[in-house]
Amino acid sequence: MITWRRLTEDDFPLLISWLEQPHVARWWNHETSIEAVRRDFGPALRGEEPSEELIAHLDGTPFGLLQRCRLADYPEYLAEVAALTEVPSGAMTIDYLIGDPQLVGRGLGPRMIRSAVRAIWDERPDAPGVLVPVSAANRASWRALEKAGLLRVAEGEMEPDNPVDDRAHYLYRIDRP
Template structure:
């Protein structure tokens, strides 16, 4: 069942200040490298869909999904064609720990599966127990041991349609 409180819209250049503010929060910095605004080229990259997540109209989180076959030697390249990877964070501190993460992730997973993704992959840091717990409750299972990638140390996890 879709949770209609959550909506997703494409990140635009106008979101730069919001994303920078969210990335300055300690709970985001613990797991995400700070970065400057996305360039026009990055925002136009068809391999990645970057979105602002809103709850009842209030922006509170960032989420991206991407084709796992869009980069040479990606750590999820062995997954079936059409598989998607996901990453996200809740930027607004007052929205943490009250159940929004699992609900908006589930909503996006449902949309990806309905669009034909056979597998959804994610790669939290192995020490990020909160994220791993959330992913596990959403049906993700570990796909091998932690490993080093160009994007850092990850715990590969997958959920199947």
């Protein structure tokens, strides 16, 4: 069973170890010093930024990170998504990673995404849907979204997370049942 809890500063060493894994670093392209992690994740933990940072647990063991937010809380990001498709008021987005390389490719990504979407439906009754942009080159990520029940609704250019990637993105969506 997948459960969720808020990320805390005590989780930063674990998060750093995940961000340093080659399969994560390739797509997240994140600095891994404790200072950088505090700088980038600390504001959400302190309520200074509207995103939520959650640790995913499988049978009590942490295995992944989920970021979720309302698209409207990040106007520049919303504008990029809205350039590709209609964005309903209150729509949310997620970003995710599986930290342990031994857990990659075992169907945990789709399970994690389905669990995250169910949590949004339960905890955010005003969220009409979830839209997730993903680099077209990140096949594992967009396949996990498809297996979790999200549909590809658009393709287009967005700013990549990693500067080595081109701007080609797919946009996935799931609406509240």
